[in-house]
Amino acid sequence: MSAVAFAPISARRRRVDKLARGGVALLTGVALVPLALILYYLLKQGLGAISVRFFTTDPTGAFLGDPGGIKSAVVGTVLMVGLATAVAVPVGLGVAIWLVEFGRGSKLAHAVRYFIDVMTGVPSIVFGLFVYITLVLAGVGGSSFAGWKGSTALALLMLPIVTRSAEVVLLLVPNALREAAYALGAPRWKTVFRVVLPTALPGIVTGVLLAIARAAGETAPLLFTAAVVNATALNFNDRMNSLPALIFQNVGQAQDRLVTIAWGAALTLVAMILMLTLLARLIQRRSRLS
Amino acid sequence: MQMRYSKVLALGSAAALALGVAACGSSKSNSSTSSNGGSSSSSSAALNGAGSTFQAPLVSEWANRFKSSAGITVNYQPVGSGAGIAQLTAGTVDFAGSDAVMKPEEVSAAAAKGTPVHLPIALGAVTVSYNLSGVRSGLRLDGPTIANIFLGRVAKWNDASIAALNPGVTLPSTTITVCHRSDASGTTANFTKFLAGQSPAWARGPGTDKSVQWPTGTGARGNDGVAGCVKQTSGAVGYVEQAYALQSNFTTAAVKNRAGAYVEPSLAATSAAGEGAKPPANLEFSTIDAPGARSYPITAVTFQIVFQDVCKAGRSQGTAASLKSWLTYILGPGQSVAPQLQYAPLPASIQRMAQARVDALTCNGQPIQAAK
Amino acid sequence: MEAGTIASAGGRGSALHRSPAARLPDRVLRWGLTALSLGVIALIAFFFVKLILESRPVFSQVGLGTYLTSADWVPNKALYGALPLIAGTLITSAIALVLGIPVAVATALYITELAPRRIRGPLTIVVDLLAAVPSVVYGLWGFFFLIPKLQPAERWFADAFSFIPFVGGTVTGPNYFVAGLILAIMILPIASAISREVIATVPREHKEAALALGATRWEMIRMAVLPYARGGIAGGAMLGLGRAIGETIAVTLVIGNAPVIGHSIFQQGYTLAAVIANEFGEAASDPLHRASLIAAGLVLFVLTLCVNAVARGLVLRAERGRRPPEMAA
Numbered sequence: 001m002s003a004v005a006f007a008p009i010s011a012r013r014r015r016v017d018k019l020a021r022g023g024v025a026l027l028t029g030v031a032l033v034p035l036a037l038i039l040y041y042l043l044k045q046g047l048g049a050i051s052v053r054f055f056t057t058d059p060t061g062a063f064l065g066d067p068g069g070i071k072s073a074v075v076g077t078v079l080m081v082g083l084a085t086a087v088a089v090p091v092g093l094g095v096a097i098w099l100v101e102f103g104r105g106s107k108l109a110h111a112v113r114y115f116i117d118v119m120t121g122v123p124s125i126v127f128g129l130f131v132y133i134t135l136v137l138a139g140v141g142g143s144s145f146a147g148w149k150g151s152t153a154l155a156l157l158m159l160p161i162v163t164r165s166a167e168v169v170l171l172l173v174p175n176a177l178r179e180a181a182y183a184l185g186a187p188r189w190k191t192v193f194r195v196v197l198p199t200a201l202p203g204i205v206t207g208v209l210l211a212i213a214r215a216a217g218e219t220a221p222l223l224f225t226a227a228v229v230n231a232t233a234l235n236f237n238d239r240m241n242s243l244p245a246l247i248f249q250n251v252g253q254a255q256d257r258l259v260t261i262a263w264g265a266a267l268t269l270v271a272m273i274l275m276l277t278l279l280a281r282l283i284q285r286r287s288r289l290s
Numbered sequence: 291m292q293m294r295y296s297k298v299l300a301l302g303s304a305a306a307l308a309l310g311v312a313a314c315g316s317s318k319s320n321s322s323t324s325s326n327g328g329s330s331s332s333s334s335a336a337l338n339g340a341g342s343t344f345q346a347p348l349v350s351e352w353a354n355r356f357k358s359s360a361g362i363t364v365n366y367q368p369v370g371s372g373a374g375i376a377q378l379t380a381g382t383v384d385f386a387g388s389d390a391v392m393k394p395e396e397v398s399a400a401a402a403k404g405t406p407v408h409l410p411i412a413l414g415a416v417t418v419s420y421n422l423s424g425v426r427s428g429l430r431l432d433g434p435t436i437a438n439i440f441l442g443r444v445a446k447w448n449d450a451s452i453a454a455l456n457p458g459v460t461l462p463s464t465t466i467t468v469c470h471r472s473d474a475s476g477t478t479a480n481f482t483k484f485l486a487g488q489s490p491a492w493a494r495g496p497g498t499d500k501s502v503q504w505p506t507g508t509g510a511r512g513n514d515g516v517a518g519c520v521k522q523t524s525g526a527v528g529y530v531e532q533a534y535a536l537q538s539n540f541t542t543a544a545v546k547n548r549a550g551a552y553v554e555p556s557l558a559a560t561s562a563a564g565e566g567a568k569p570p571a572n573l574e575f576s577t578i579d580a581p582g583a584r585s586y587p588i589t590a591v592t593f594q595i596v597f598q599d600v601c602k603a604g605r606s607q608g609t610a611a612s613l614k615s616w617l618t619y620i621l622g623p624g625q626s627v628a629p630q631l632q633y634a635p636l637p638a639s640i641q642r643m644a645q646a647r648v649d650a651l652t653c654n655g656q657p658i659q660a661a662k
Numbered sequence: 663m664e665a666g667t668i669a670s671a672g673g674r675g676s677a678l679h680r681s682p683a684a685r686l687p688d689r690v691l692r693w694g695l696t697a698l699s700l701g702v703i704a705l706i707a708f709f710f711v712k713l714i715l716e717s718r719p720v721f722s723q724v725g726l727g728t729y730l731t732s733a734d735w736v737p738n739k740a741l742y743g744a745l746p747l748i749a750g751t752l753i754t755s756a757i758a759l760v761l762g763i764p765v766a767v768a769t770a771l772y773i774t775e776l777a778p779r780r781i782r783g784p785l786t787i788v789v790d791l792l793a794a795v796p797s798v799v800y801g802l803w804g805f806f807f808l809i810p811k812l813q814p815a816e817r818w819f820a821d822a823f824s825f826i827p828f829v830g831g832t833v834t835g836p837n838y839f840v841a842g843l844i845l846a847i848m849i850l851p852i853a854s855a856i857s858r859e860v861i862a863t864v865p866r867e868h869k870e871a872a873l874a875l876g877a878t879r880w881e882m883i884r885m886a887v888l889p890y891a892r893g894g895i896a897g898g899a900m901l902g903l904g905r906a907i908g909e910t911i912a913v914t915l916v917i918g919n920a921p922v923i924g925h926s927i928f929q930q931g932y933t934l935a936a937v938i939a940n941e942f943g944e945a946a947s948d949p950l951h952r953a954s955l956i957a958a959g960l961v962l963f964v965l966t967l968c969v970n971a972v973a974r975g976l977v978l979r980a981e982r983g984r985r986p987p988e989m990a991a
Contacts (some may be wrong), residue, residue: 123908216795
């Protein structure tokens with residue numbers, strides 16, 4: 001084999017290469033700048049408010065005295081997102097299982113997937129508006145604004161995310177596993193619950209955690225459905241406070257102490273969501289399927 | 291691997307459970323809100339209100355004190371007077387906070403629920419706040435000039451019309467940025483009422499309403515939004531309630547009143563505007579452009595609106611009782627709190643008239659027994 | 663032969679002969695899940711239908727044409743022209759795309775192709791963390807920090823480059839540009855994640871072939887990676903666009919909420935989502951106003967529907983075109 005002599009790479013091409021690679025690296029750095037700025041700003045504005053008392057006292061709304069803490073907002077967010085998750089995950093998982101195990105390839109599956117995709121694109125405020133019209137104004141359940149109505153809006157938001165991500169992960173489960181189970185005589189339902197789901201579990205958990213992180217940070221749907229109150233509410237038929245709503249309402253208040261509370265709440269919310277996201281990513285990286 | 295994940299899930303649910311139990315435990319020491327149904331007789335029904343951001347600081351403070359003294363929770367959402375009135379009509383709140391009297395079409399929209407009753411609760415100053423470095427508080431402005439600024443006819447701070455009113459003040463050539471409300475606001479209604487009275491061009495153009503077509507400027511939500519807008523933009527001017535102006539350390543204009551004096555917004559000037567006001571029987575009155583040498587001309591009356599027959603409008607008996615207690619509180623002991631937040635309390639005669647109207651509220655035709 | 667000799671696991675007899683009773687759980691599961699999926703479709707259909715029904719008053723009284731093309735949005739005069747809102751939505755989303763997608767693709771390229779192996783993982787996590795910041799925090803940061811800091815630069819840019827259309831003129835604090843910038847930051851993680859996945863699927867052979875032919879790293883990316891990943895990247899951009907169109911809270915805090923069509927990107931405007939957030943409260947008892955806001959939500963819905971359809975089309979086309987190249991004889 002005669003050695004083929006390639007022309008050496010010209011200086012110009014080398015320059016272009018260096019410039020382009022430098023440019024890409026620079027843009028990547030640029031992408032990280034906002035995150036750093038936001039975290040720094042949050043810490044600067046909100047760190048002063050953080051204390052144990054901050055998390056164990058309700059906001060008082062007092063202008064002249066002690067503004068209290070954010071307990072009701074944290075509890076409200078946990079409760080509302082928790083209820084939304086309890087509804088959206090089984091339903092979303094159920095639809096995903098149906099899409100992958102039972103309906104694969106059928107026309108109905110196409111329709112379902114299309115509708116789910118459509119749902120992914122609906123802005124959260126339109127969900128809030130929908131719940132406002134159908135549940136709040138109509139006074140369903142004997143109450144106007146209520147925690148469970150906020151959960152409904154959040155569940156609508158989470159459903160397509162959970163379904164989509166669960167479907168992707170379920171599709172990744174090797175067919176060989178399913179076939180092995182069938183070959184051993186396992187009925188369909190056993191295969192799904194004992195073989196497929198456990199294998200896909202890390203990916204599903206990742207998807208659920210990401211959906212939770214998304215729902216926890218949403219303000220728009222809650223503005224119309226759960227309202228903002230100061231006291232901790234444990235009854236879902238009552239108005240419930242939530243972190244995004246508290247932040248939105250208090251950040252412009254004519255009282256410095258209340259503004260600091262709002263920033264402390266913002267810091268808390270970001271910390272909660274960051275932890276959920278990191279957890280989701282860690283689980284994903286250790287999964288066998290990705 | 292599978293075992294580890296189920297352990298993670300178990301841990302997660304245990305943590306959630308623990309949080310729930312902790313929340314339950316600690317909230318037993320505070321009183322939790324009871325549902326709107328008001329079925330429990332041990333704790334009184336909570337009250338829900340919404341509306342004006344103008345009165346929000348005051349209502350917030352009142353709610354906090356009322357909770358300590360009477361044990362009744364009052365939730366108030368500062369969403370703007372227009373939204374407050376709409377929510378009262380829609381039946382999602384027990385009372386509306388509004389700085390604007392309900393318009394005839396709003397009253398007829400609410401007719402299905404009953405007759406709205408306007409109860410004045412305090413007086414507050416609508417300041418003309420500006421953000422201009424080097425210019426101290428008390429810049430003299432009169433009605434026509436302010437109207438021209440908000441019409442967009444006066445573009446720079448060193449305009450002749452402003453300079454003429456302020457001899458001896460060095461005005462920078464900064465461009466004027468107008469900040470106004472983007473939501474339906476009673477503060478806007480009062481401010482535009484003042485402008486319409488001072489400027490025919492304004493009356494013909496944007497007019498008087500809770501939300502108007504602004505010829506120029508940036509829109510923001512709530513008094514707090516406008517305050518934020520003014521704070522951030524050099525050369526900005528906006529109309530915000532006194533409490534917000536004080537909080538942000540704004541410089542505010544001294545506005546020319548009917549008597550020809552330039553008055554800065556202050557507790558004294560606000561009270562002066564209320565003195566001598568003779569409201570009609572339905573208490574729907576305004577103190578804009580009030581007479582008196584020391585009156586601040588853009589003083590607004592702020593109201594809480596309820597239905598005459600509270601229960602027929604859809605509220606429970608427990609709610610009606612709580613409502614009467616609340617209104618009695620804010621018209622009585624609450625009035626002494628107002629000055630601490632720079633709101634002027636009602637003159638005694640008006641306060642008596644308002645209290646009489648509260649006493650006349652009914653529940654399904656019967657007088658209401660106050661809760662506390 | 664073998665089937666008959668395999669001992670059954672459940673002790674129910676040969677797996678090939680299952681009693682109807684044993685098949686019941688399977689059937690229950692199947693029909694239960696089918697019913698669930700049909701229920702979800704019904705819910706989404708109801709959602710859409712409800713929105714259309716509730717927005718009918720504005721279409722009958724104002725007319726679809728006027729609603730979409732009139733530039734006067736004055737609720738207290740019963741004028742509902744959504745053109746400034748639609749324009750604002752499109753302008754801010756376009757700015758978000760122009761600013762955000764190149765950066766997203768760059769981060770994806772850097773992470774998959776150029777970064778040292780050790781920092782790839784952490785870098786991925788950090789870029790994805792941008793998605794963890796809630797929109798209300800983005801909006802507040804934009805309002806309190808970004809707007810004041812950017813205003814002098816915007817003014818300089820508007821003056822220096824005023825010959826470019828839509829750049830010169832007055833510069834307001836909150837404006838289209840800041841809103842677009844915040845949106846760009848918000849769509850970055852989605853677009854970057856999808857681009858990363860797509861770029862990772864480029865076959866090794868293509869890249870190695872380019873390098874073997876003497877291409878530099880950048881030329882290899884330009885020749886082998888980008889053309890291959892183009893469809894998927896565009897799909898990711900469209901998904902990001904869909905998110906940008908519907909973003910409410912962050913935008914309403916930084917766009918100025920003025921129902922006009924600004925003359926430059928540094929002037930304020932309004933978007934469909936922001937108007938719903940600002941005005942829904944007072945529309946609770948005014949049927950026409952409420953209907954016009956719901957109609958705005960509907961327009962928003964239709965916009966994202968179109969964008970998503972385009973995204974799916976692009977991704978499908980990219981996947982279908984991914985056939986092995988013809989081998990030269």
